Amino acid sequence: MVKSSRSTTVTSVQTCYRRGAWSLEEDQKLMSHIHRHHGFWNWVETPNASGLLRTAKSCRLRWMNYLRTGINHGNFTEEEDETIIKLHQQLGNRWSTIASRLPGRTDNHIKNHWHTNLKKYNCLKNNHLQETETDDHDHVNIVTVDQKNPSEDDDLLLSNPQKSSNIEYGSNCNAVWSPLMPSQPSFDNCISPSSSSCDATSEIYNNENILDKMEGLCMVDDYTDPAAGFLFSNSQWGTYTVASYYDAGDDLSAYLLMQENEERV
DNA sequence: AACTATGACAACCGCAGTCGT
DNA sequence: GACGACTGCGGTTGTCATAGT
CATH class of the missing domain: 1.10.10 (Arc Repressor Mutant, subunit A)
Structure with a gap:
């Protein structure tokens, strides 16, 4: 009524x-x-x-x-982003409560900012944290190769590498940032087909120098939606080089060469 | 230059909670 | 306790600007 x-x-x-x-x-x-x-x-x-x-x-x-006076219409700072992400993990979609912890920000601003900027980043980050916590990498298919002490299997694959051209068009490796990555990834200097641009994607896959380009402190997940994008920033993450792929239908494994003096991902 | 896709953000809508009668 | 008025919240939509084709 x-x-x-x-x-x-x-x-x-x-x-x-x-x-x-x-x-x-x-x-x-x-x-x-x-x-x-x-x-x-x-x-x-x-x-x-x-x-x-x-x-x-x-x-x-x-x-x-x-x-209302006191409303901050400026861009969100990294500190604010981190606060929002942290509070959202604790409180969920309680935007007004989150807003009360951020002076000058309204629930509507935070909500919009979350949906447009932070949601995607947080999802990827959570996926990685989940895998790290459970140490369950069954579906990750990441293989690192110690160049100094390769196993027999490593030798086998490395001696018969499948080049990037074997990756079907539009498929993608989903890079998940490492725990060592800064809290907010820099998207500068990244190779990213996240614009869903076919040209951008094929440019990467068809580039003969792909091995040179695909460097980064990263994990390589099953290949997924191209929109997920590559997120390699050589300046900040670069430590690995993709040596070869093993592409078996839905399964994409990447062998990464470990450079000297680097810890495994 | 025109068109399309996408991102960002303002505004709207429906619902639930609170308060007064 | 029931009802109505009002406020606040969260989800969703609409609109505009910009980037990409």
């Missing part, structure tokens, strides 16, 4: 209200109204009292997310 009553109230007069983006004039009306009342306001009365053709909810939302 509450719901129907409420929705009736809204819809019965909905056609009178303006929708969409707020104009500068509307912003000024709302701000001057709230300032006139020294910050004390009643959202139901606000539209009429301020001469706005907006719903009370719309006025409140505009004020809380945009016009």
